[in-house]
Amino acid sequence: MTIFSCDNLTKQFEVGVLFDGISFGLEQGEKLGIIGRNGAGKTTLLNIIASIDSADEGSVVFNSSVHFEYLTQEPIFDKDELVIDCVMNAKQELNAYLEEYHRLCNQLKQKFDEGISNRIQELTTILDSKNAWNLETEAKIILSKLGIEELHKPIKELSGGLKKRVALARALLSNPDLLILDEPTNHLDADSVQWLQDRLSASGNSILFVTHDRYFLDAIATRILEIDRKKVYSYPGNYEKYLERREAFLSSQESTIIHTISRLRQELAWLQKGAKARRTKQKSRIDWVEKLKNEVVRPKLKDIKIELGKTFVGSRIIDAVNISKEIAGKQLFQNFTYIAKPGDKIGIIGPNGSGKSTLLNVLVGEIKSDTGTIKIGTNAAIGYFTQEISNLKDSDSVIGSLRQVAEYIDVGIGRDRFLTAKDLLERFQFPNKQHSALIGTLSGGEKRRLALLKVLMANPNVILLDEPTNDFDIQTLNAFEEYLEDFYGTLLIVSHDRSFLDKTVTNIWSFDGKGNIKEYPGNYSNYLEKKEEELKQKRMQEKEFEAPKKVKYSSPSQKKRLSYMEEREQQQLEKEIEKIEKDLENLHSKMNSGKINDYKELEQIGISITELEQVLEFKTDRWFELSNRIE
Secondary structure (H helix, E strand, O other): OEEEEEEEEEEEEOOEEEEEEEEEEEEOOOEEEEEEOOOOOHHHHHHHHOOOOOOOEEEEEEOOOOOEEEEOOOOOOOOOOEHHHHHHHHHHHHHHHHHHHHHHHHHHHHOOOHHHHHHHHHHHHHHHHOOOOOHHHHHHHHHHHOOOOOOOOEHHHOOHHHHHHHHHHHHHHHOOOEEEEEOOOOOOOHHHHHHHHHHHHHOOOEEEEEOOOHHHHHHHOOEEEEEEOOEEEEEEOOHHHHHHHHHHHHHHHHHHHHHHHHHHHHHHHHHHHOOHHHHHHHHHHHHHHHHHHHHHHOOOOOOOOOOOOOOOOOOOOEEEEEEEEEEOOEEEEEEEEEEOOOOOEEEEEOOOOOOHHHHHHHHOOOOOOOEEEEEEOOOOOEEEEOOOOOOOOOOOEHHHHHHOOOOEEEOOOOOOOEEEHHHHHHHOOOOHHHOOOEHHHOOHHHHHHHHHHHHHHOOOOEEEEEOOOOOOOHHHHHHHHHHHHHOOOEEEEEOOOHHHHHHHOOEEEEEOOOOOEEEEEOOHHHHHHHHHHHHHHHHHHHHHHOOOOOOOOOOHHHOOOOOHHHHHHHHHHHHHHHHHHHHHHHHHHHHOOOOOOOHHHHHHHHHHHHHHHHHHHHHHHHHHHHHHOOO
16 A cells, blocks of 8 residues: 655755655555755655645645654644643544543542443443553553653653653654654664664554664665655665665766766767768757766765864873762762773763763863862863754854864865865855855754864864764764774763764763663673673573562452552453563564574564563553552
8 A cells, every 4th residue: 555655846945956856655564764965855855745844846645544643853742731641642532532531430439420420331332442441551651661751741841852752752652554753763862762663663654754873774764765966766675775775876877977978078079070961960969968968967975074183182181080970869970980091982871861961061070070080181172062052153154153263174184184164064064155154044953063063173182972963964974983983082972873883982881870880892782782691691690599470460359449440451451461471472482493594584573572571561560550559
């Protein structure tokens, strides 16, 4: 079944044409990842498909039976709504039935009314048929996995990142035919990204999404759509397959251009001779030459190269000894010591709110440590990129703001050893016509890119980065990674981007959310391997010292202190827990049978096991919560 089809879409703004006459569609079950440079029109295309924006020409036609949910980069809410209510309203009709059921049950407790009693029976039948008794439990599972704990907090009191996570939870609970997701991994920690990746990979939903997270893209996409030079190019398979096919395509295109140049020279020579016997064909040949010229000058994607200079570091960089920080009664880290060395490349990970950004702020002196000492070397030139932009003024021009830091950097490489502010802007995809624009006219993503450029333009030998990748396209990310790989100084990065950490760091600091920081040698993938080993050892120890515990369910007669709705939920949970346990047993048997040789299939079984174990844990906890109330 076709979910939707786009036919000859054209869209332009004052700055120029974004895409011109593009056509593509999405089939049921497809997971289509859209990629392209910043400003190529990825978000605009999603907005047109979701009917938030309109194309100048062309059409988008949906299958009439399709329901979709769209996660935008800046979701809009009813500001007075509570978090849990906002998410539950993803199933608005069911939630309305549940709310009515609650209300009528409370009324019936006060005074019996036959009409109310009959309506409760009707609602019971409806909720039974739609399996809706544990809708709230499902909402809480999703919110928990996305790191949201304050369920009864008004939306208006949340940060932008938390609002994005609430909107994502709402879209997931809705379980539509089509999920449209614009940068869904922004503002998620690494564990939440992995959970979301596993959930979407295993789901049967059709998905249309934009992301800069290459691991996420590679794991989920079944097809890649690249927006390039106003056109779209479709590549079957995931991101890895796209890279292989694109390389082959560019090589083929290179050969075609060389052949075209040769033909163009021949045709120009033919025209210059102007043989009388062939004048009748002159016009057609002129048209042909013009076509060849257009093909030759068609721009080709260029690799971005970032080269910055070097400054002397010195023997002392940052000496932090026995530092601690507690905020609002929560111990973020305690008696932590770090003596920085040239060449340190450290990735910092952990749950949202565990203290990663606070640690960076303490190290640079933005926040005072509760204990210990911090000494910074006299030759340490610190460049600190924060999540909150503070080094830009809306009234400054783009290039003027950069020149406030430096006119140029001496990179000390070859003849073109001076990298100017203009050069750096162009390498980070600020076109020449945007250099004189006021910063106040830039988008949020463009401001973050410019703020990072100001940090790099100062040519630091110590770089601290707090979630630097959110507003980069994949090509710029690749270039930035190459720069950081060659960076000789000290580097500390807080990031949820697993691919970025794999390519840039040699050590991981992991926050556990309980005030502890543990160091792991290697990159992010090495960290995951070590964590898996630790988990296996923990499970073995538990099996040695603890007898297996079987859940013992209480009988219906014991549930007198639960409401009718809670009784129904508990009964439903019992059935679901038993089913999940059987499913897990079957999956483990299948995985250990030795009959499966396909790595991809084994990987998918592993993902399914992880997902089911998480759901089982949450549902079992909820079952115990209900059971404890009747003991």
